[in-house]
Amino acid sequence: MKAGSGIPLWIIALLAALCLAVLAWTTLGFVVPFKHETDQAVLDTYFAGYDESAVFHMQTLLDDNETAARLLSAMYFGPELIFPALLTALLFLSFLKLGPVGAWFGRSMHPLVGRTVYLLPFLYGIADYGENISSLIAFGDGGSASLAAHLLPWMTRLKFASLAICFILLARLAIVRWLSPRRD
Template structure:
């Protein structure tokens, strides 16, 4: 059996379209209105990360703006419930579609390292959901808000770092697969 042949390309395309649709829903339904309402971006969009002081500032903004607080809450209970799962599935299936790990690097890998590569999309998904839960707790009035305020910047960094690693690995694997097809 050829590498990755068990997963039809249309499934990957469908998942990609669904990811883009939910991302558009998040962006135009919540992120843009939030920015319009507060003059600030949602913390989830800070690709380079942020410090704990940004979380404290956002807590003050949300305490003084009920509309913004409702928008943020609706985002986490709407598209942000769906998007991490869709993107995790897409990334995992792309890794499977690209074929066995041994063909990616042209040499045998330690079995644990090979399995760890397949876990990368799940690290992204778990960290994205962790960021969402931390946001809900940090911007709520619960007793765990302090811990969530501390964890939130780290969860965002882990989310974007794991996502970047997934994209880099997928791009490298796609190039390696393309080059290996040229040799056949």
Template structure:
């Protein structure tokens, strides 16, 4: 049996389509209206990261703009509840579809290293949910807002770093598989 053959391609394609649909819902239903309302992007979209001063600036902006606060909360209680889970599943299935991690790099990997590769999508998922929870706490009135303000930039960095590593590995593995000789 060939590696990854147990997962139908249509399942991966369906998950990809669902991810794109939810991403479009997030973007056009919340991110664009938020930017139109405030003139500033939501912190979740800062790919290069941000620091605590950006979080403090966002807190002040949300304190002064009730519409922006409602948009942000609706985003976190709407599409952001399901998007991280969908993308985590898509990344994990993509890794499974590409085959066993031990054969990915043309040599035998230590079993712990091979297993760690499969954990990357879950690191992304936990970091994305952690970022969402930290945002809700940081932009709320609770006593933990200060702690969440310090924690939020790190969760965003971890989210994008793990996502970038996943995409790089998937692209590399897909190209390597495409270039490798076929076994009939």
């Protein structure tokens, strides 16, 4: 499929609506009740990141509060199974819809740069699923909990960094498209 080809806008709008619905499900069904139960936010919502001490604190909290542990587990086996895939698809199709990367910057680019930009949504998706898996392992009773606890803050940072880069590039492209004269 060529970049900017016939991807209908309604597909992107549908994916955006599904992302918002799943995000609302996650927030209202799990994040808010978890905060109410523990007076602490879910680590997935720490946009500025956190360190290993926060992970160890969460492990202790979940060991002492079975309801919170069940809420967190249900979140990872519920909406967090589908949200990263939906958002990855939305980001990727948005990049495709907005056209070739060279047009974004007003000059031709090395093909490797273009391919790398199109891979950013997949980096986000892999990092988000990696974060979810690391959380399940770190907050479980397995022998790999310590390794997962060390990895978890890095997966969260990678997730939010790749997501921020995707949003910045999409905003830049949308502004460039909006300001550029239309060609018929």
